[in-house]
Amino acid sequence: MSLRWWRLAARNLFRHRRRTILTGSIVVVGFVAATMTAGFVAQTFRGLKDITIRGQGGHLRVLSAEAAGRSDEEAATLLLDRAEELTRSVATSPDVLQAMPRLAFFGLVARGERSVGYMGTGTVPALEKSASITAEAVAEGTFLSDPEADEVMLGGGLARSLGAKTGDLVTVMTTTPDGGLNAIDATVVAILRWPIKELDDRLLFLPYVPAARLLKAEGKATSIAVTLKPGVDLEKAAGALRARIHRGGAGAIVKTWIESAPFYLAVRRLYAGIFLFTGLVLATVVILAAANTMTMSVFERTREIGTLLAIGMERRQVRNLFLAEGLLMGLGGSIAGAIGSLLIRAVLNASRISLPPPPGATSGGVLNVELIPAAFLVGFVLMTVTLLAASWWPARRAARLDPVEALTHV
């Protein structure tokens, strides 16, 4: 279709300026809603992903080969032998920023008359501080510093249950792998505010050395938490690490963070469903509004269409003219929507609006709607296709008009 037909289509759109602006506004609102929702959802996903990765202590975890096919809970009781040697090997891998051994253990922690069940982690304080969210979660006191000191950090909920505060002495009890009971006394150096409430009620951190002594598992680890360098592809890095471990002959497997993140995946699926539903509702509203506009336009221009057909315009040319009008409305609305979306995003992000905690978390953040170029692209395509679809039937009806009847239309 040549430029002159596009010009005519554009002029036709402004015959009924108010109606076109109203329909265009619906396209704009649809576009803004879609791109803003995508930006907000992306922020939520990013935050949740970050929490999940750093909650696991890194992007990858090296586990005992016996952990293959078992749940995380079952794997937590399996120990890697020669963990220090394996940690050094993993840490020198080209994709790896740092690697640290971790011990998972469970038991009771007591203060005075009170004792509460806990989920314990023995870790290397300096590495834990940089790799996980634990350091940011310190609400009171200071992070573990001495790798060999009998010091403990407690989740806020756990501390409240015990009535413990920093400086208090607590007794950490557990069952060793050989079935014996063991305990150590440790000083509370920090109270944490963990973003996921269920964990906040149970978490306990000890330095690796006293944790290994408690478990009688010196030189062993439940896992090696691996943080990758920025920009490294997760699956490629996991593959390279598996090959490296295999070559070294260690009986170990590598799990990516996403393999141990059912909550993250469930939330992602939930949001994707909401997003899809919202998109369908928006598309339906836009289709109905645009179809109404185009149908009215065809009705009002029936005699003109009859004239065009009479002077020899082909039916496909008539149809294309109306489709072009729909397409232009979709493109125009999308461009205005894109500008509107960028402006609103800038204003919202500058407003530093506080958000409620995401699902399962105890603390919220500040609204930061992300700029998702793919959402803008999808918005353009979606709105344009939607407008084309909405114009199709009116355009087809216009093209099928009988010229004699159309010329006498009142």
Added chain:
Amino acid sequence: MNVPLLSAAGLTRIYASGEERVIGVREATLTLAAGELAVLAGPSGSGKTTLLNLLGLLDRPDAGRLELLGEDVSKLDDRGRARLRREKLGFVFQSHQLVPVLSAEENVALALWIRGLAEDVCRNRARAALSAVGLAGMEGRRPDAMSGGQRQRVAVARAIVGEPALVLADEPTASLDSETAARLLDLFDDLHARKEIAFLFSSHDPRIVERVPRRIRLVDGLIVSDELTTGGSS
């Protein structure tokens, strides 16, 4: 032997109105020569417009045969009929039927746009056609900024810009006052004389009927007389 511009034999058009069948045109037979000036005359409801629509390939007959420049058009599909309408025919309607968002020049050029001609060719020929109907200098005006007579002249320019063999005009003066109608009829006379285009009017306006040399009279869809007079002005 010269091929007639238009040749109709036994054209019949019947409309269904519920259970009732209404005969719009009954076995109309006529020929029209190139450059001829003729009018379909008769009272309202006599079938003038129906016959004009059939001859202008806007409607299909239920029976009969129609040839345009020797080509049997009775069996042509929609595309073939549209091609003939844009290349061989021009139309003027009772109301100007201009596109309101286009200027006078663009409205005239529209008849060439649909042929896919280059923009400068369309523009130049549209200007020439507007000049031929006495509207030089008004190319940029939109229909809503023109008088009724001027709009109808733009419609005439649109009809002739493609240099058709035949212009069909359905009650072209019906919406015009006497003075404007007279000037429009002068224009038709002038164009007929200068461009040798055949004109076929449908009208019950005596101002047209009396000025046109060939008068084909219809009553109840039937051609009752077809007379060539010397009293017409052309």
